Amino acid sequence: MSDTLDCRICGGTLHEFFDFGRQPLADAFVDPNHPAQEYFHRLAVAQCGSCTMVQLLEDVPREHMFRTDYPYLSSGSSAMQDHFRATAGHFLDHELRDLDSFVVEFGSNDGIMLDTVARAGRRHLGVEPCAGVAEAAAAKGIRVRNAFFEESTAAEIVATEGRANVIYAANTFSHISYVDSVFRGVDILLDEDGIFVFEDPYMGDIVERTSFDQIYDEHFYFFTVRSVQNMAAFYGFELVDVEHLPVHGGEIRYTLARPGSRTPSPEVARFLDREKILGLAERPTLESFATNIDLLRDGLRTLLVRCRDEGRSVVGYGATAKSATLTNYCGIGPDLVSFIADNTPAKQGTLSPGSHIPVRSPEAFADPYPDYALLFAWNHAEEIMRKEAEFKRRGGRWILYVPELHIV
Ligand code: SAM
Ligand code: TMP
Ligand code: ZN
Numbered sequence: 001m002s003d004t005l006d007c008r009i010c011g012g013t014l015h016e017f018f019d020f021g022r023q024p025l026a027d028a029f030v031d032p033n034h035p036a037q038e039y040f041h042r043l044a045v046a047q048c049g050s051c052t053m054v055q056l057l058e059d060v061p062r063e064h065m066f067r068t069d070y071p072y073l074s075s076g077s078s079a080m081q082d083h084f085r086a087t088a089g090h091f092l093d094h095e096l097r098d099l100d101s102f103v104v105e106f107g108s109n110d111g112i113m114l115d116t117v118a119r120a121g122r123r124h125l126g127v128e129p130c131a132g133v134a135e136a137a138a139a140k141g142i143r144v145r146n147a148f149f150e151e152s153t154a155a156e157i158v159a160t161e162g163r164a165n166v167i168y169a170a171n172t173f174s175h176i177s178y179v180d181s182v183f184r185g186v187d188i189l190l191d192e193d194g195i196f197v198f199e200d201p202y203m204g205d206i207v208e209r210t211s212f213d214q215i216y217d218e219h220f221y222f223f224t225v226r227s228v229q230n231m232a233a234f235y236g237f238e239l240v241d242v243e244h245l246p247v248h249g250g251e252i253r254y255t256l257a258r259p260g261s262r263t264p265s266p267e268v269a270r271f272l273d274r275e276k277i278l279g280l281a282e283r284p285t286l287e288s289f290a291t292n293i294d295l296l297r298d299g300l301r302t303l304l305v306r307c308r309d310e311g312r313s314v315v316g317y318g319a320t321a322k323s324a325t326l327t328n329y330c331g332i333g334p335d336l337v338s339f340i341a342d343n344t345p346a347k348q349g350t351l352s353p354g355s356h357i358p359v360r361s362p363e364a365f366a367d368p369y370p371d372y373a374l375l376f377a378w379n380h381a382e383e384i385m386r387k388e389a390e391f392k393r394r395g396g397r398w399i400l401y402v403p404e405l406h407i408v
Helices: 080-094 114-119 133-138 151-161 179-189 203-208 225-234 268-278 283-309 322-330 378-387 390-393
Strands: 001-005 013-024 040-048 054-056 102-106 123-127 162-168 190-200 240-247 251-257 314-317 373-377 397-398
Touching: 013 283, 013 322, 080 114, 080 162, 080 378, 102 114, 123 151, 151 179, 162 179, 162 283, 179 190, 190 203, 203 268, 203 283, 225 240, 225 251, 240 268, 283 314, 283 322, 373 378, 378 390, 378 397, 390 397
Parallel strands: 102 123, 102 162, 162 190, 314 373, 373 397
Antiparallel strands: 001 013, 013 040, 040 054, 190 251, 240 251
16 A cells, blocks of 8 residues: 555545556557557556545546547437436436426436436437437437536536436546546526435445446546545535435436535434444455455456366457456456457447457357357446346356356
C-alpha cells in the first residue's frame, strides 16, 4: 500500500490498495482492419482516509472514454429493460405524478428508462455525451441533449425548461470524477423539494463477491452508503434513502434531497450499521479483497490453461467492459478463449481491448458449440443461460467466476 494523491471529493489522504498496472480503455474495441494505437492508463484503486470514498488514482480524459461511437447499448438486456421500466413506473407513481412534472436523466444512453416516461407524456430530458446512443434514443421519440452533464449544462437546461422534480442517473454518476461540478449542476437544476437519485455498483458486493472486474477506467468511484452520505453532506445534500438492487451484480440506488426536506428512511442507518459490521471502510478488509483478487486470477488461469492443454474449446460470452480488466489482468488472450460471443452490433467483428480476443455474434456461439463458455457477462447470467439453454442440453458447461470460480 502506498499513500499518494488527495481524495477527489474531500482532499483527504488516499491509501492505495490495488494496482492492476497498465490497462486499456474498457470500451475501446479494436477494429482489426484499422488497428490504431490503443490508449493505456494505470488502473489503481485507493480509499480516502477521511470520507472513505474508494476511487481510481488516475483519471482518463472523458473524451477518450465517451466518444461518438461508444458501443454500449443499455437495451441489449431484456432484464435491464424490465428494471428501468419499473424504475420509470415508480417515478410516474410518485415524484412525476403531476402532469407538468419534469425529469432529467444524465447518462440516458439509448433511452432505456426515459422511453417509459416519454410514452406517459411527461416532460423529460436525457443528457448523453455519446452521439451514437443519443441518436438511438432520439429515434424513439425521446428528448436528448448531446452533452456531458455538469454545472454549465444544468444552467442551460434550467434557463429553458425550468427546474426538475427528479434528476436521475444509472451507472453513470460513479463514472464522473468531477462530482463537484455535477453537484453544483444538481443544486441549480433541482426543485426545492426534488430528489437526485442514482444507482451504481455497490462496493460491499464487489468486496464480498470479489467482482474485481467492476474496476475499470469508466468506474471512477466505488460507492458505499457511508461514502455517499459523506459526499452528499460535503456538497450540501442529504442522503435520505437507499435501496439494494440485484442488477449488475449488486447495486445501491441512493436518493438525495436538500437537507431537511425529507425524512430519512431507516434503511440508511441499517446499511451504515451493516457496513460497520462488515468493516467495509477498514484497511484489513481491502487487503483481503486484494488477496482474493490474485487468488481468483490464479485459479481462473489454471483452469483455462488446463482446458487448453486437454484440447477443450473455450469461448467467452459477453464482451463486457468488465472483461477488459479480467482478461488483461489475468493474461487471457485468444490462446485461452478463442472468441467472445456478444449481441452488440458495434462490438461484433472487433477485437477486445488489450487482450485482442475476436468478438463475434451469438450465432457463432452455436457453430459449433464449444466445450466451455466463460461467462464474462455474469451479471446477465439468468437471461443468457435461458437464451442459450441448448448449449447446456448438448453437454456444454458454463464457467463462472462470481461470486467464486465454479462450473455449472
Ligand atoms: N444509464 C444507462 C444504463 O444504466 O444502462 C447507461 C449506462 S452507461 C454504462 C454510462 C453512460 O453515461 C454512457 O452512455 C455515457 O456516455 C454516459 N456519461 C458519461 N459521462 C457523462 C456525463 N458527464 N453526463 C451525462 N452522461 C455521461
Ligand atoms: P454489461 O455487463 O456492461 O451490461 O455488458 C453486457 C454485455 O453482454 C454487452 O456487451 C451485451 C452482451 N450481452 C449479450 O451478448 N447477450 C445477452 O443476452 C445480454 C443480456 C448481454
Ligand atoms: Zn475523501
